[in-house]
Amino acid sequence: MGRLRSVDVCSGAGGLALGLERAGFDPVLLLDKKFVACETLRYNRPTWNVLEMDLEVFDPVEHQESYDVDLLSAGLPRVTSSATANRVETGNELRLLEATVLLAHAVRPRALLIENVPGLVDGPEFAEVRDFIRKELEHLGYRFHWFVLNAADFGVPQDRKQGVLVAMKDRFFDAFSQPTPTVSHHITAGEALHVSMSQRGWTGADAWAAQADHVAPTLVGGSDNRGGADLGPTGTKRAWARMGINGGALSDEVPGPNGIQESDTSGSSLKKLTVPQTAILQSFPDDWTFAGGKTKQYRQIGHASPPPVGEALGRAIAAALDA
Structure with missing residues (x-):
């Protein structure tokens, strides 16, 4: 299978995009609203198409390179529990999560990858959010997995649990398997x-x-x-x-x-x-x-997704798309 095409939003310092690149995905567009993050991406990968823009105002009609991609990926700002529901940041984080799912309506990728907090997978405080995601993805013809990975299981010297959503078009879904640990010894x-x-x-x-x-x-x-x-x-x-x-x-x-x-x-x-x-x-x-x-x-x-986790997820997604 040749190289695959992706769109990465809320790209930050590029940890997820770098891991996906190692797994065979070339981003046709990376988006982040922070100038400093975009500068980091441009410095390290001058050939990447980096757009400094808020995801909530991004219009894919004006960036048609985002259409017909294999993967839409997002390492989103961490949503927080109901205990902090009155914080301004919490509302922003949830809106970005919803905006990513809604972007799939326009981009129609073959697969969708969202990485966030472990509680998003099964925490009762996020039940309403998961229900919104389920309805939107089912409407678009996706099936999906929720699961938790620990970065330490992939050679990252850190106890970092990550909640993951992988959604795929029906014809690819049964071929997807959750990544398994790549190391037998956790690096201290x-x-x-x-x-x-x-x-x-x-x-x-x-x-x-x-x-x-x-x-x-x-x-x-x-x-x-x-x-x-x-x-x-x-x-x-x-x-x-x-x-x-x-x-x-x-x-x-x-x-x-x-x-x-x-x-x-x-x-x-x-x-x-x-x-x-x-x-x-x-x-x-x-x-x-x-x-x-x-x-x-x-x-x-600190906000980034460790590249080895992105690589493991990317390889699992690429294998399903190639099945």
Whole structure:
């Protein structure tokens, strides 16, 4: 089977699109409303057709390259529970989810892939959303699977559970199988970051890596409207602390020979991660460059779908389309 064609919306830093590219999908259009995300995509893939636009105002009639594609994919901003239903962001997230499903009416892809929070798969708080999706997809002649994947099962050194929807035209549906784990050993944070922690000669790097003997907690990019670059809520920071990491902020450099990070003025003995180290934890390739300052770079990384998960999903979808 030759290369397949896709449209990717809410593309962010390109983690999902990069994984799908490895699986044989070439995007004819990538869409994101954030300038910095579009700059990241254009820098790393100058040949990609990147459109800076809000999905809710996107009109495929004006971009007819989006028609007749094999896959419509979306790594959407995380929808949140009913506990945060009054937040402005929550309404935006749900509208983007609905807009993606409605876009399938116009694009009519052979397959649809949406990646989001695990609760979207079976959480009672999302029952109304799932019912909307079911009605729309059945009307268009799609059948679909809901399932949860953990990125750690695909070689990502992070406990990152992702809710996934794969919908396919009826003639392809029975050939689709949910991706199975690609690794038998979960890569720990210590294993993933040992080389970078050692690059300035830190004498404690071996001991740190031995202590960080679990996969990393889920990276959380945070809201554009609140706070700076940290590694997540209080519970997540405690998990990081048990690995010898200060989750309250990021550093500009890895530890020096005596363990000092010059940009860290916290007085804590815990080490801070750098932006490139968070990209390692998301399994981005070393040569993938992120636009913007430190906080904007980290938020792109934290919000991304790890490329190995996108690749596994892409291979499973491509196999069904080729069956």
